Amino acid sequence: xxxxxxxxxxxxxxxxxxxxxxxxxxxxxxxxxxxxxxxxxxxxxxxxxxxxxxxxxxxxxxxxxxxxxxxxxxxxxxxxxxxxxxxxxxxxxxxxxxxxxxxxxxxxxxxxxxxx
Amino acid sequence: xxxxxxxxxxxxxxxxxxxxxxxxxxxxxxxxxxxxxxxxxxxxxxxxxxxxxxxxxxxxxxxxxxxxxxxxxxxxxxxxxxxxxxxxxxxxxxxxxxxxxxxxxxxxxxxxxxxxxxxxxxxxxxxxxxxxxxxxxxx
Numbered sequence: 592x593x594x595x596x597x598x599x600x601x602x603x604x605x606x607x608x609x610x611x612x613x614x615x616x617x618x619x620x621x622x623x624x625x626x627x628x629x630x631x632x633x634x635x636x637x638x639x640x641x642x643x644x645x646x647x648x649x650x651x652x653x654x655x656x657x658x659x660x661x662x663x664x665x666x667x668x669x670x671x672x673x674x675x676x677x678x679x680x681x682x683x684x685x686x687x688x689x690x691x692x693x694x695x696x697x698x699x700x701x702x703x704x705x706x707x
Numbered sequence: 708x709x710x711x712x713x714x715x716x717x718x719x720x721x722x723x724x725x726x727x728x729x730x731x732x733x734x735x736x737x738x739x740x741x742x743x744x745x746x747x748x749x750x751x752x753x754x755x756x757x758x759x760x761x762x763x764x765x766x767x768x769x770x771x772x773x774x775x776x777x778x779x780x781x782x783x784x785x786x787x788x789x790x791x792x793x794x795x796x797x798x799x800x801x802x803x804x805x806x807x808x809x810x811x812x813x814x815x816x817x818x819x820x821x822x823x824x825x826x827x828x829x830x831x832x833x834x835x836x837x838x839x840x841x842x843x844x845x846x
Contacts, residue, residue: 613721613757645753646817653813660808674746681823682816683804 594622602701604694606637611648620651627655632664635697639670649682656688665689669697708845709738712777719760719770724753727774738778744843747824748776748783751841754817755787755796763791763837780845787839794837795830797822 592615595606603626607619626634634655638644656666669691671679679685691697713734717723728749735745756772764770773788801822802815822828827842 610725612753613724613761643750645750645757646820647757649816650813653811653816656808657811674743678750678820681820683802683811686804687808687811 592618594619596626599698602633602635602698603631604635604637604698606640608640609642611641611644611651613645613647616647616651619648620654623651623655624658627658627662627664632659632662633701634659634664635667635669635691635694637670637694637697638668638672638675639694641675642672644675644678646682649678649684652684652688665701667691667697667700669694708740708778708780708783710777710779711738712775715774715776717756717760717772717774719764719767719772721757721760723760724757727756728753731774731776734776740778740783741845744783744845748785748841748843751821751824752785752787754821755839755841758796758817759787759789759791759837763789763794765792782845783843785841787837787841789837790835791837793832795832796839797828797830 592610593608597604611619636652652666652668659666667689670693671690679690689700691700715727715730717727731749731752732745752774756774759772760767770790774785775788776783776785796818799815799818802812802819821841825841826844829840831838
């Protein structure tokens with residue numbers, strides 16, 4: 592699986608692609624854990640290209656959100672495709688994670704960008 | 708949806724899930740299974756077969772899991788059959804979806820998805836086999 596990272600101010604945008612399943616979830620989990628361990632606290636996961644997620648993939652979102660909360664950090668998930676959003680709703684994640692329809696709105700969750 | 712059936716043998720290796728999903732998709736398209744139904748069935752089968760592969764056998768190498776799918780007018784029925792240890796995943800406690808983030812448990816997500824995506828889920832131990840059957844009506 593391909594994982595792209597982009598920093599905007601103190602927010603880190605992580606973009607993942609295609610299939611988040613039992614084979615690819617461990618890669619995603621390792622990366623997110625490493626990012627949190629190195630001090631990233633404001634994370635946006637851009638799921639615009641994710642077509643499929645199973646429970647192994649869902650677990651990674653939950654794990655990262657749980658890890659960030661006591662550290663004063665936050666995980667925002669954005670641009671979910673219709674079928675993946677349905678899965679997030681089904682598993683109750685829309686109640687415990689901030690889900691934004693677009694990347695722009697995800698960034699806005701962390702407040703206005705600091706003036707240059 | 709057209710009447711039909713298929714039996715897919717899957718080696719007990721998580722890498723096989725992708726092939727399983729491909730075959731299920733092909734079967735579904737051939738039998739005019741609505742795409743939303745197909746998505747749900749594929750995800751449910753992924754969860755169930757992965758569960759068997761990871762936890763069902765003392766030694767997974769050389770084992771196989773059989774997936775049997777049939778379609779009729781208004782219902783798709785699929786069974787996951789394995790020779791592993793007796794195990795009923797439906798006995799797992801349901802996750803508490805109302806729990807706050809700090810109390811949310813990591814386990815039980817897969818089987819909760821299966822229950823939510825399907826209209827009916829049942830487990831049976833037949834001889835030395837586990838048989839997990841899922842049903843999805845087409846509306």
